[in-house]
Structure formats: structure tokens, C-alpha cells
Amino acid sequence: MGNRLAEMSWPEVERAVAAGATTVLLPLGATEQHGPHLPLGTDTVRAEALAGLLAERLPGALVAPALPFGCSDEHAGFPGLLGVGKETLARLIVDLARRMAGWGVERLVLLSAHGGNGEALSLARAMLRSELPGLAVWAPEDLTSLSPATAGVARRAGVPEGALGLHAGEGETSELLHLRPELVRRERARPGYTGDMESVVKILKAGGLRAAHRSGVLGDPTLASAGRGASYLEARAEEIARAVLGDPDGGR
Numbered sequence: 001m002g003n004r005l006a007e008m009s010w011p012e013v014e015r016a017v018a019a020g021a022t023t024v025l026l027p028l029g030a031t032e033q034h035g036p037h038l039p040l041g042t043d044t045v046r047a048e049a050l051a052g053l054l055a056e057r058l059p060g061a062l063v064a065p066a067l068p069f070g071c072s073d074e075h076a077g078f079p080g081l082l083g084v085g086k087e088t089l090a091r092l093i094v095d096l097a098r099r100m101a102g103w104g105v106e107r108l109v110l111l112s113a114h115g116g117n118g119e120a121l122s123l124a125r126a127m128l129r130s131e132l133p134g135l136a137v138w139a140p141e142d143l144t145s146l147s148p149a150t151a152g153v154a155r156r157a158g159v160p161e162g163a164l165g166l167h168a169g170e171g172e173t174s175e176l177l178h179l180r181p182e183l184v185r186r187e188r189a190r191p192g193y194t195g196d197m198e199s200v201v202k203i204l205k206a207g208g209l210r211a212a213h214r215s216g217v218l219g220d221p222t223l224a225s226a227g228r229g230a231s232y233l234e235a236r237a238e239e240i241a242r243a244v245l246g247d248p249d250g251g252r
């Protein structure tokens, strides 16, 4: 029967919930430039994959369809951008959560593979706390820096953080090589901004990705490997599963 809501029928969902499946994972992606070598839907593909891996680690988790639109205005100026404002995304999450609560969901895990969604997630959490106090909500604390799990895999493999990158670099390119190799234009991969990834966030917030590098890439995708992409996803899923299960609110 599986655990993906879009592939289940209503009696299957009813039975799953009765058997204790009261957690929903909501994957949040984006439709935005990912350099000349990766597709616009990169973060949506990554969010869906992460949700699948996380569901294996969280007993009784159902996976909602991924949202392909996020908060991506830092990518303005690149063709192909589709996105929404943070209030819109937060409101959409609250609307979805309200419907979930109506059929028995007790915990919502907001799983974003896109850094720009951070403010919308904080806003959604605050709105849910007052509007649906009975629903436990878990969302990542910080989306704009590299996760310790991802950085750890890179360090052990000898990949510098400047190459791993925050956007369309070695990290995301490796994950796509693992998940959808046919969508990676390896011949178009070139190093983008490869400096300090903590300080580049200020540049992004002030002037967008273009101000950091005209290709839209933060990192060096030429070093990507499919095997490491699988390790990044596994490590991140482990990290999130531990955080969700350890969180006194989200882990209920």
C-alpha cells in the first residue's frame, strides 16, 4: 500500500491512521535556477527523496505530495523562477495542516530542501501554534547554513565546504546524480562562488544569487559523485529523524 498520500485511497489512509500513522511529512521544494547544469526542480526532487528516507526512519509516517513552489526571490533575474511570498507559503502550510488535523494527523514534519523557505517555516510554526495548538509541528531550526550531517560527510570525503556549497555545488549536484542522473548536464558544470559559505548568505540576502556569482552556483559541482549524493541524503535523513524523535514537541 505504501505511505505516499497521493498513491493511497481513503480507506487505506483511514486504516493507516487507525493503526497509528498520525505523522505527515510535507516535502517543500522550489522552482528556481540551480546553475546551468541542474534542473529548476532540483530542490523538489531532493525534498521528495528526503521524505522517503525519513519515512523509513519514523514509524507511522505518511508522505504528502511535495510543494514545488517556495520562497525563491533571491533567485530573481534568472529565467524560470516560480515562487511565492513567505506569507503565502506559511498560509498554505497552515491550510494544509488544518485539513490534516481533520482526519487524525497529530504531528506535521516540515521538510524543506530549500534554504529560502526558512522564514516561511518559522511564520507557519507561529501561526500553527496559535491556530492548531493540538498539532505537534517540527521544522528545521536553520536552513541557511550547511547541516552538520552534510558537512560531516563532505569532510570525511575530503570535499572542502567551499566546493560542497550551499546551492547547486558539489552537494546538490551529487544528490541529483544519485536521484535523477539523466537531469544533470555534467558538461555544463563549472565552479561558482567557492568562498566562505557563512558570509555569502549576507550577500544573498542583500543582492541575490547574481551578486555572489553570475552563474547562480555556490560551490564546485565538477567534484560531484552519485555515491556521495546518496550518503548526503542518508546522513541528513538520520539527522532529521533524530531531531524529530528527540524534540519534546515535534517528537510526540
Ligand SMILES: [Zn+2]
Binding pocket: 034, 042, 043, 113, 114, 167, 168, 172
Ligand atoms: Zn537547491
